[in-house]
Amino acid sequence: MLQYLVNGLSLGAIYALFSLGLSISWAGLNILNLAHGTVFMVGALTAWLLSEQLPGVPFLLVLVIAMVICGLIGLAMELVVFRQIRRRTSDGNQQTLTTVIATVATSSLLIAIAEQFTGGQPQGLSQDLFVVSGYTVFGIRITNIQIAIIVIAAVLSFAVAWFIKRGRQGQALRALSVDRDMAKLVGVSADRLSALTMFGAGAMAGLAGVLLAVQINAVEAHMGEALLFKAFAIIIIAGVGSIGATVAAAVALALVETFVAAYWVSDLRDVVVFALIILFLLVRPQGISSKGWQRA
Amino acid sequence: MIDWLAANAPLLRNISVLALLGYSVQLALRAGVFSFATVGFYAIGGYVTANLLKAGWNWVAVMALVIVVGFVFALVISPVLNRLRHLFLAMATLAFTLFIQSLALSWATFTGGAQGMFGVRRVLPQGAMIAIVVVVVLIVWLTQRGVLGRATSALRHDELLAASLGVNVSRQQTMAFAASSGVGALAGFVQVSTTGVFGPDDISFSTVVTSLTVLVVGGAIIWAGPLVGAILVGTLPLYLVKAGNLSLIIQAVVVLAIVVYQPEGLVGIVKYLFSIIRKPFRKKPRETTAGAPAS
Numbered sequence: 142m143l144q145y146l147v148n149g150l151s152l153g154a155i156y157a158l159f160s161l162g163l164s165i166s167w168a169g170l171n172i173l174n175l176a177h178g179t180v181f182m183v184g185a186l187t188a189w190l191l192s193e194q195l196p197g198v199p200f201l202l203v204l205v206i207a208m209v210i211c212g213l214i215g216l217a218m219e220l221v222v223f224r225q226i227r228r229r230t231s232d233g234n235q236q237t238l239t240t241v242i243a244t245v246a247t248s249s250l251l252i253a254i255a256e257q258f259t260g261g262q263p264q265g266l267s268q269d270l271f272v273v274s275g276y277t278v279f280g281i282r283i284t285n286i287q288i289a290i291i292v293i294a295a296v297l298s299f300a301v302a303w304f305i306k307r308g309r310q311g312q313a314l315r316a317l318s319v320d321r322d323m324a325k326l327v328g329v330s331a332d333r334l335s336a337l338t339m340f341g342a343g344a345m346a347g348l349a350g351v352l353l354a355v356q357i358n359a360v361e362a363h364m365g366e367a368l369l370f371k372a373f374a375i376i377i378i379a380g381v382g383s384i385g386a387t388v389a390a391a392v393a394l395a396l397v398e399t400f401v402a403a404y405w406v407s408d409l410r411d412v413v414v415f416a417l418i419i420l421f422l423l424v425r426p427q428g429i430s431s432k433g434w435q436r437a
Numbered sequence: 438m439i440d441w442l443a444a445n446a447p448l449l450r451n452i453s454v455l456a457l458l459g460y461s462v463q464l465a466l467r468a469g470v471f472s473f474a475t476v477g478f479y480a481i482g483g484y485v486t487a488n489l490l491k492a493g494w495n496w497v498a499v500m501a502l503v504i505v506v507g508f509v510f511a512l513v514i515s516p517v518l519n520r521l522r523h524l525f526l527a528m529a530t531l532a533f534t535l536f537i538q539s540l541a542l543s544w545a546t547f548t549g550g551a552q553g554m555f556g557v558r559r560v561l562p563q564g565a566m567i568a569i570v571v572v573v574v575l576i577v578w579l580t581q582r583g584v585l586g587r588a589t590s591a592l593r594h595d596e597l598l599a600a601s602l603g604v605n606v607s608r609q610q611t612m613a614f615a616a617s618s619g620v621g622a623l624a625g626f627v628q629v630s631t632t633g634v635f636g637p638d639d640i641s642f643s644t645v646v647t648s649l650t651v652l653v654v655g656g657a658i659i660w661a662g663p664l665v666g667a668i669l670v671g672t673l674p675l676y677l678v679k680a681g682n683l684s685l686i687i688q689a690v691v692v693l694a695i696v697v698y699q700p701e702g703l704v705g706i707v708k709y710l711f712s713i714i715r716k717p718f719r720k721k722p723r724e725t726t727a728g729a730p731a732s
Contacts, residue, residue, distance in 0.1 A: 173524045225697045243696045249646040250689035366642045370535040408543035415536040
């Protein structure tokens with residue numbers, strides 16, 4: 142029982158790291174980034190490539206490099222794709238839709254590139270990259286990677302929450318989410334802030350990618366797609382842009398999944414998740430956070 | 438002509454399925470419904486067809502039933518979707534598709550699990566397949582004209598404005614979504630009844646990408662768009678074979694460039710070129726003296 146709690150918690154921590162970036166870029170920039178799962182995969186892929194090419198490379202370095210690469214991908218998307226679309230279309234509806242389709246196209250590009258490396262096959266991660274060792278505390282087995290995941294996710298969640306709530310740029314981002322043009326008028330550098338947000342979201346997805354790859358010891362070009370489904374559920378349950386609710390929903394969903402798999406039928410996990418999505422859409426479409434449809 | 442049709446059967450089949458997928462997305466989109474549910478309904482249509490054909494049903498009956506199933510299923514979930522707009526709708530419909538994919542893997546008795554369904558009778562004649570596509574294109578073309586066409590166009594641009602002009606927003610969008618789902622399921626029927634196989638690979642995320650590609654390459658709103666897009670997406674890989682492994686990357690870059698720099702797609706480019714060519718020949722508007730008194 143407590144064992145499942147620990148497993149669910151570490152899964153929830155990964156969900157949280159992944160969904161936060163998706164939620165913030167949606168709330169602040171009105172971008173539903175369907176390539177977020179692919180950026181996550183690139184993080185895992187970077188870890189695999191580094192450990193294959195440079196045996197014995199320190200794990201912390203891998204983590205940093207993966208985060209920077211994924212951050213840069215996010216930045217590139219903002220500069221090459223989103224900013225261009227924003228310039229070319231003034232109609233809000235059209236702009237949102239074009240952006241969503243562009244993220245799908247970006248994701249197919251990244252997957253095509255990733256498959257050049259993996260050969261379309263799932264690849265195992267070298268054991269040297271991170272030596273997983275388990276501890277037993279009060280009869281519960283917990284591995285060092287699980288502890289690392291939970292601690293990193295907790296620290297980052299607080300950092301992000303503080304940044305959005307108190308930080309100067311975070312306040313600017315909230316202003317941006319309410320009215321982009323108005324925020325520009327009062328001196329917010331919308332372009333720079335968008336770039337920063339996309340970089341941060343990408344880096345967090347990359348971090349989650351490395352951590353999950355180490356935990357499940359596998360890398361695959363399509364590994365982000367299943368996670369995207371979970372992140373959708375989390376965002377629907379939490380409401381767009383509220384940090385605390387997103388983390389809570391991520392952990393809750395992971396726990397529900399773990400317990401369904403453990404005490405019921407493992408195949409029914411996704412059915413339960415989808416049922417939750419429908420239930421929330423029917424009963425409380427604005428999510429559990431009291432802010433309602435308000436963004437960020 | 439007949440020889441050519443027979444020789445290029447796989448290509449034509451590909452193009453037909455791609456075109457139907459593209460039209461399915463377009464039907465919803467042009468009424469302002471951001472729906473990613475097409476591939477989910479494609480999967481439903483495909484698996485239902487595979488099971489019924491295996492049970493020995495006549496293909497005409499199966500086709501009719503598949504369309505109805507798509508319609509009814511769409512009407513059942515539309516109350517949920519009706520409450521959503523824009524990005525929420527896109528996300529919820531994509532969640533639906535991802536859920537169907539996961540269900541296809543786990544509900545093995547109906548879908549064949551990871552292996553999928555194979556050895557289904559390939560019953561659909563080529564002529565019938567082409568007829569199906571032609572009928573769908575005709576329906577899309579006809580509904581893009583006249584009162585209905587103007588109403589959907591208004592819906593896409595501004596729901597509030599459309600409502601104030603007397604368009605029943607929720608009914609129109611529900612119907613658009615149902616039509617989109619019916620065509621999506623029909624695409625599944627065509628795929629299964631011409632190839633005889635259907636599995637998780639056919640309904641993966643890359644199919645979502647492909648159906649959107651067909652739409653944006655041709656032109657998202659113009660009726661001819663998905664047809665042009667399907668022909669291009671269907672034939673392009675044949676010419677990109679030389680590029681080998683890089684062909685997928687080239688394809689993705691081309692699509693991305695079109696989305697960002699030419700949102701109206703190829704049909705948009707052609708229209709633009711025509712407008713340039715025609716300009717010198719166009720009658721110049723007469724001087725304003727026409728209606729004025731002579732002196």
